[in-house]
Amino acid sequence: MMRANDRLCNNKKLHLYVTMKQTVEFTACGFFKLGYPLVTSIIAAATTYLRLLDANTCFYIAKLTVTPSFLRTNSHRIMALTSISEDLRSKVKSSKILVVGAGGIGCELLKNLVLTGFEDIEVLDLDTIDVSNLNRQFLFQRKHVGRPKAEVAKESCLKFNPKAKITAHCANVMSKEYNMSYFEQFNVVLNALDNRVARAHVNRMCLSANVPLIESGTSGYAGQVELIYKGLTPCYECVGPQEQKTYPACTIRTTPTEHIHCTIWAKYLFNQLFGENPDNSDEEVFDVRADAKNEAGDKEQPKKTSPREWAQQTGYEAELLFNKLFNDDILYNLSMSDLWKKRKPPVPLLWNNNFDDSPSSDSPVGMNDQKVWTIAECKQQFADALKALKEASLELGEGESLVWDKDDEPAMNLVAAAANIRAHVYGIPMKSKFDIKAMAGNIIPAIATSNAVVAGMIVLFALKVLDSKMEECKTVYLRNSVGFRGAFIAPEKHFPTRNPKCFVCSSQQISLVTDMKKLTLKDLEKLVLKGQLSMIEPEVMMDEKVLISSEEGETDHLANKTLSEVGVLSGGQLKVEDFVQNYEIKMIVVDKQLNEDEGRFFITGDLDTMKSSTKEIEAEKSTSETNGAASAPSTSQPESDEDDVVMCTEDEPSTSGLSKRKSFEENPIPVKKRRTEAEDCVIIN
Amino acid sequence: MRPLAALPPPKPKDPREASPLPHSLSSIQVDERVSLPRLGPPDTCLFTLGITDLTTSDFFKISRLQLDDDSTYPSRTEYNCTELDHLQKVYYVEVTSSSFKMVETSAQLTADEEKLYDRQIRLWGIESQKRLRSARLLLIGLGGLGAEVTKNIVLSGIKSVTLLDDKLSTKDLAFSQFLIPPEKIGENRAEASVERAQNLNPHVEVTSETFPLADLNQEYFSNSRWDVVVATGLDQDQLERLDGFCRKGGLKFFAGEVFGMFGYFFSDLNTHSFTKTVKTIPKKGVVKEESVKETSKFPTFSSAINQVFEKNSSQLRLLDPSYFVIKILLKFRAEKKRNPTDSDEDWDQLILLRDQELDKHHHPREKVPDEFLQAVVGAEVGPVCAIVGAVLSQEVIKAVSHKDEPHNNMFFFNPLNNKGTVQKLGKLES
Numbered sequence A: 001m002m003r004a005n006d007r008l009c010n011n012k013k014l015h016l017y018v019t020m021k022q023t024v025e026f027t028a029c030g031f032f033k034l035g036y037p038l039v040t041s042i043i044a045a046a047t048t049y050l051r052l053l054d055a056n057t058c059f060y061i062a063k064l065t066v067t068p069s070f071l072r073t074n075s076h077r078i079m080a081l082t083s084i085s086e087d088l089r090s091k092v093k094s095s096k097i098l099v100v101g102a103g104g105i106g107c108e109l110l111k112n113l114v115l116t117g118f119e120d121i122e123v124l125d126l127d128t129i130d131v132s133n134l135n136r137q138f139l140f141q142r143k144h145v146g147r148p149k150a151e152v153a154k155e156s157c158l159k160f161n162p163k164a165k166i167t168a169h170c171a172n173v174m175s176k177e178y179n180m181s182y183f184e185q186f187n188v189v190l191n192a193l194d195n196r197v198a199r200a201h202v203n204r205m206c207l208s209a210n211v212p213l214i215e216s217g218t219s220g221y222a223g224q225v226e227l228i229y230k231g232l233t234p235c236y237e238c239v240g241p242q243e244q245k246t247y248p249a250c251t252i253r254t255t256p257t258e259h260i261h262c263t264i265w266a267k268y269l270f271n272q273l274f275g276e277n278p279d280n281s282d283e284e285v286f287d288v289r290a291d292a293k294n295e296a297g298d299k300e301q302p303k304k305t306s307p308r309e310w311a312q313q314t315g316y317e318a319e320l321l322f323n324k325l326f327n328d329d330i331l332y333n334l335s336m337s338d339l340w341k342k343r344k345p346p347v348p349l350l351w352n353n354n355f356d357d358s359p360s361s362d363s364p365v366g367m368n369d370q371k372v373w374t375i376a377e378c379k380q381q382f383a384d385a386l387k388a389l390k391e392a393s394l395e396l397g398e399g400e401s402l403v404w405d406k407d408d409e410p411a412m413n414l415v416a417a418a419a420n421i422r423a424h425v426y427g428i429p430m431k432s433k434f435d436i437k438a439m440a441g442n443i444i445p446a447i448a449t450s451n452a453v454v455a456g457m458i459v460l461f462a463l464k465v466l467d468s469k470m471e472e473c474k475t476v477y478l479r480n481s482v483g484f485r486g487a488f489i490a491p492e493k494h495f496p497t498r499n500p501k502c503f504v505c506s507s508q509q510i511s512l513v514t515d516m517k518k519l520t521l522k523d524l525e526k527l528v529l530k531g532q533l534s535m536i537e538p539e540v541m542m543d544e545k546v547l548i549s550s551e552e553g554e555t556d557h558l559a560n561k562t563l564s565e566v567g568v569l570s571g572g573q574l575k576v577e578d579f580v581q582n583y584e585i586k587m588i589v590v591d592k593q594l595n596e597d598e599g600r601f602f603i604t605g606d607l608d609t610m611k612s613s614t615k616e617i618e619a620e621k622s623t624s625e626t627n628g629a630a631s632a633p634s635t636s637q638p639e640s641d642e643d644d645v646v647m648c649t650e651d652e653p654s655t656s657g658l659s660k661r662k663s664f665e666e667n668p669i670p671v672k673k674r675r676t677e678a679e680d681c682v683i684i685n
Numbered sequence B: 001m002r003p004l005a006a007l008p009p010p011k012p013k014d015p016r017e018a019s020p021l022p023h024s025l026s027s028i029q030v031d032e033r034v035s036l037p038r039l040g041p042p043d044t045c046l047f048t049l050g051i052t053d054l055t056t057s058d059f060f061k062i063s064r065l066q067l068d069d070d071s072t073y074p075s076r077t078e079y080n081c082t083e084l085d086h087l088q089k090v091y092y093v094e095v096t097s098s099s100f101k102m103v104e105t106s107a108q109l110t111a112d113e114e115k116l117y118d119r120q121i122r123l124w125g126i127e128s129q130k131r132l133r134s135a136r137l138l139l140i141g142l143g144g145l146g147a148e149v150t151k152n153i154v155l156s157g158i159k160s161v162t163l164l165d166d167k168l169s170t171k172d173l174a175f176s177q178f179l180i181p182p183e184k185i186g187e188n189r190a191e192a193s194v195e196r197a198q199n200l201n202p203h204v205e206v207t208s209e210t211f212p213l214a215d216l217n218q219e220y221f222s223n224s225r226w227d228v229v230v231a232t233g234l235d236q237d238q239l240e241r242l243d244g245f246c247r248k249g250g251l252k253f254f255a256g257e258v259f260g261m262f263g264y265f266f267s268d269l270n271t272h273s274f275t276k277t278v279k280t281i282p283k284k285g286v287v288k289e290e291s292v293k294e295t296s297k298f299p300t301f302s303s304a305i306n307q308v309f310e311k312n313s314s315q316l317r318l319l320d321p322s323y324f325v326i327k328i329l330l331k332f333r334a335e336k337k338r339n340p341t342d343s344d345e346d347w348d349q350l351i352l353l354r355d356q357e358l359d360k361h362h363h364p365r366e367k368v369p370d371e372f373l374q375a376v377v378g379a380e381v382g383p384v385c386a387i388v389g390a391v392l393s394q395e396v397i398k399a400v401s402h403k404d405e406p407h408n409n410m411f412f413f414n415p416l417n418n419k420g421t422v423q424k425l426g427k428l429e430s
């Protein structure tokens, strides 16, 4: 049937049979379905009519009933896309597609869609174009740097097919206007995203709008394409809530042992000096103590001056700040002598100390940024960056602040210099700016070819979805290297089973384990509901009492109260809802004193298994740590630069099955090798 | 500018002598060990070459000089930089008409290039990027697959890409060939593609040629103008000949094709050495990464496409049926000088070729089901060009950067199950 050609047309019986089973949705017209009754009446009418004209008209009948002339494409006589059935081609033409993200995968995807004949496409991306995108996001050129991705992608794609109708939204897919009825208008949604929060959100929107979602990601040479459709496949969140890599606050503030700890500290420092005020007191890496002798027990004491004010008053003077950060504060840390019994104590550093100017590494380097700065160079960079950032911040209006961006030279230099000086103080080997940028900016290596394979596969999936062959869309992996029996682009053999405890598509309940006397409602909203559970506008009810409201201001008076203070009991139940996502769940709160390693809370679907599996993942992660800055200031927005997300690296040892979802996170974590068709065969070479 | 020691006396300029410049070069005796200072990072030294009044093509003819075992320059045809060890001794030498000078120009990437290529350098390293930047690609056949490969390779930051085609662009290319603007339908496909290809990356030199493909000869591939050749849209015997030319000329050779929803490519890197990273995972402790050097040998195209299988052999049993589909399609193309459409006539021909081919190998006909053949007719499907083109492009990048194990030697994309498989066909020449 897929080839509406003469050979098949000659088989009248087959033709009519197939035609009658077909369900063509006239989405372009939008009103009716071409179902069995309608088809039969069309056939009846057409047959009668044509019979009158010519006794020998089987051919025309068949042609007419398959594709009414008003739906038929003006295909070229020369060489049409005949490997795709005419019927499917007309569905392609009339379907409406949403592409979320116009980064590395998005650009390739849009090109493929337009070439394949899709004519009604909406694309969403809030990012603007950066030079480092141009090695793969080929719809953009140097002259477009700084412009919105969605808009330029649209312009470039229209050159491939001026007839296509492309609607570009320079917006966040998580904003309220893209509600359920917005998602409902699409035949299929294609994700080309770079972060798990947005992925989780689109997952929920598509589940509730009942629209098939094709999810994708790449990381370096590897890639993955997966269909998510209610009732057939697991959903994006079937492996449980996603852990963000976090480090204990005291490691960052007082006892760093790895360079990543210093890098995170330096980013927090940037935010305290120039950026937005942190939501979380853990991110406050220095304060201005009225009296340095105040011991840790006095934490609650209100601060007289904020670090920002202090720095402004002192004119961001490099020497002063340097001495405070790398001498005074270090001396203060040293005064907590218990800490240093088993650790190597830091060595304070003053601005006027003599620095050893010999290069810390004399290995040959390829690029300027790959050189490791000396301490003297760090000091210079620190001072220069402070000066530049001070000037930039002077131009800001009231209440505005700078946003850290890895591609902003002074911002990146400040973090690299400060992180290295701190590393030096703590006896940790310093790193190049190139390496620090990867950690601080959460950079995932990205190349054009992996994105192109994945984007090609997404469109093949979309064609199958439109052709109602969803069962042929088993997850496909692009592998790092050739596997058994030559498998390089490897499909799964089966759809994985859904997780019956999935807190999004199956279960109605999750548990929150936390110290109820410490977690405030503000923490609950920002860290738990928005941070970990990827909600947009959560509402929380306890019985009939509203604890957190999406109405602005309604529950502000409760924000700083702890769970205990508002009367939540251990084992008590909260009703959590997000109207934007059309999502609702019961949350059981369990009171428990957590140690610093466990963070401030954790979420479980099932108290026992979830916890042990997350521990295992943490252990696996120890080899790769680019994710350190997971709580970067911009995590709440898609960073389209890192469009290219991770998958599996097959040559790694496996972890528990639950870690699979990790494969879609921003960090390359070894995950369980998936079963592919090739593996049950013997290799013979 | 660093002057060389032991400079030859400047030659009197004679316009008649100007064009076959390699002469004058080979007459210059330079002992590399004595006269060429080692500049740049330890394993690669890159210099630009040019005689000030040289044309671009002359420039390329002499741009690669192998300063190896003996102190004279090998003739152009003997030139071979395929070996990693040799590659490390390849220099670009700047020659001026008055004196012989070396300039260290390309040893470092510019700040702009560092920014542009940041995300890929983080994956394959700065050395690969430098090697990529000194490599030159000849791309034959500007159909949908050709356009995808051009896009990926130009984006990657290779030195130059030459587009070669003698066909005119037609409307059916609109499904996959995004480099040709609609207003250039009817023009030569290579020429029509240059502008958009160049816009992808100003650092890469993109040019076009229209040499008749049927007349491609050894000479065309012997003048050290390219390091890699990717051929699409050719007949089987043309491909067999081309592979031979490339072997002789010391070029890496790839051939690929997309038919409808189906695609494949073939690689012949002859003897290819590369480094790859091996991970060892000790029971305790951190994963160790180690870089090792290896060498792969490749069979010729002719050997791969004409492979004879033993009846019921395990190789035959495990072979992706795509292999036979390629043979069928190349036979079809040889007979009809075009790709199959969805006409009855073409269909009957495909069925006939299928039956002949599989019977010949005593392989059941149903290994290539009708459904498969239905997926190969008509114009190239864009997304399939993207998939096959991307895997092929990455192999080109591997070949010129000598990093990571190459696919040896055929890749098939089977549209029935979304599977991309690498299989080794053919026998090594003894």
Ligand SMILES: [Zn+2]
Residues within 6 Å of the ligand: A234, A235, A236, A237, A238, A239, A498, A499, A502, A503, A504, A505, A506
């Ligand atoms: Zn689920």
